[in-house]
Amino acid sequence: MAFPDREIEMTKAEITGPFLKRLRVSTEIDEEDERAINSLPIVNKRMVNGEPIASVGDRPTACCLVIDGFVLRSKIVGNGQRQVLSFHQPGDVPDLQSLFLHVMDHDVTALGNCMLGCIPHGPLRELLKRRPSVAQALWRDTLTDAAIFREWICNIGQRDATSRVAHLVLELYARLKAIGRTDGLSFSFPATQALFADAAGTSVVHMNRVVQELRSQGLLDFDRGRISILDEARLRKTADFDALYLHLNPSL
Amino acid sequence: MRYYFDIQDDFVAVSDSEGTEYDSLEVATREAIVAVTSIARDVFTSKGAQVTLTVRSEDRPLFEMTVRLDRKELD
Numbered sequence: 261m262a263f264p265d266r267e268i269e270m271t272k273a274e275i276t277g278p279f280l281k282r283l284r285v286s287t288e289i290d291e292e293d294e295r296a297i298n299s300l301p302i303v304n305k306r307m308v309n310g311e312p313i314a315s316v317g318d319r320p321t322a323c324c325l326v327i328d329g330f331v332l333r334s335k336i337v338g339n340g341q342r343q344v345l346s347f348h349q350p351g352d353v354p355d356l357q358s359l360f361l362h363v364m365d366h367d368v369t370a371l372g373n374c375m376l377g378c379i380p381h382g383p384l385r386e387l388l389k390r391r392p393s394v395a396q397a398l399w400r401d402t403l404t405d406a407a408i409f410r411e412w413i414c415n416i417g418q419r420d421a422t423s424r425v426a427h428l429v430l431e432l433y434a435r436l437k438a439i440g441r442t443d444g445l446s447f448s449f450p451a452t453q454a455l456f457a458d459a460a461g462t463s464v465v466h467m468n469r470v471v472q473e474l475r476s477q478g479l480l481d482f483d484r485g486r487i488s489i490l491d492e493a494r495l496r497k498t499a500d501f502d503a504l505y506l507h508l509n510p511s512l
Numbered sequence: 513m514r515y516y517f518d519i520q521d522d523f524v525a526v527s528d529s530e531g532t533e534y535d536s537l538e539v540a541t542r543e544a545i546v547a548v549t550s551i552a553r554d555v556f557t558s559k560g561a562q563v564t565l566t567v568r569s570e571d572r573p574l575f576e577m578t579v580r581l582d583r584k585e586l587d
């Protein structure tokens with residue numbers, strides 16, 4: 261087998277850490293809820309870049325929690341072109357919908373090498389029945405997911421390519437910052453320009469121009485898996501970015 | 513085959529150093545049309561008027577496409 265260490269020993273706290281951190285910030289889960297989440301059976305799995313996690317037509321029996329690295333959701337449209345629908349980071353459960361919508365209507369794929377925790381549907385459903393606060397927290401999560409999709413529709417439908425890419429970068433930055441995975445104004449993100457093009461709904465050639473333009477304007481830099489924001493205020497203006505839709509602050 | 517797409521417009525000149533793999537010249541041409549017209553939209557709405565896309569193979573230039581905005585005052 262290519263990955264003898266595919267199932268990795270980790271403590272529950274390490275596995276659920278980013279997930280609980282996010283739920284704690286944005287919802288009202290208590291210690292008992294956290295204990296219940298930590299007692300879920302979770303199987304760790306290492307995935308390599310591009311490896312499918314769930315594909316259109318699949319009937320998953322577990323939800324995957326991103327423990328480390330990134331995951332993307334995408335859909336292939338009629339002529340074979342791929343639209344990237346969302347990017348997911350540690351603490352996200354990108355296929356949570358499979359708990360209630362049994363057949364996958366899009367693909368979930370590893371973006372770079374990543375580590376997932378597979379939570380079987382049965383125990384997760386039981387947990388939701390027993391712990392209403394956890395159910396509410398995951399419901400809130402799904403609603404936030406929908407808010408992000410709405411913003412992506414606005415982004416792709418109404419902004420020019422340069423704004424779209426700037427917006428995408430600021431979204432990644434804001435979400436990663438919330439879980440402490442940024443380094444000043446820069447963060448690591450393993451997407452190629454072709455992948456960014458598929459997320460922004462542009463051609464690779466157009467994406468190339470956008471990157472050059474953002475660089476030459478001193479707004480941001482892409483360097484082999486690392487994105488650095490050079491001028492946050494001006495980038496926000498270019499992006500027309502308002503983080504409200506991320507609902508990162510529950511007190512609002 | 514690998515194709516390289518260089519862009520020249522009113523604001524930037526981009527030389528493609530990485531290139532992209534396409535199955536045929538036809539597919540690369542379609543990509544060029546999609547790219548040059550969508551770039552044109554962004555350039556023209558920023559008061560530019562011309563975009564030229566030059567498509568190269570590994571060793572030689574293949575073709576060039578230019579999109580120009582012509583405006584004629586009628587009043």
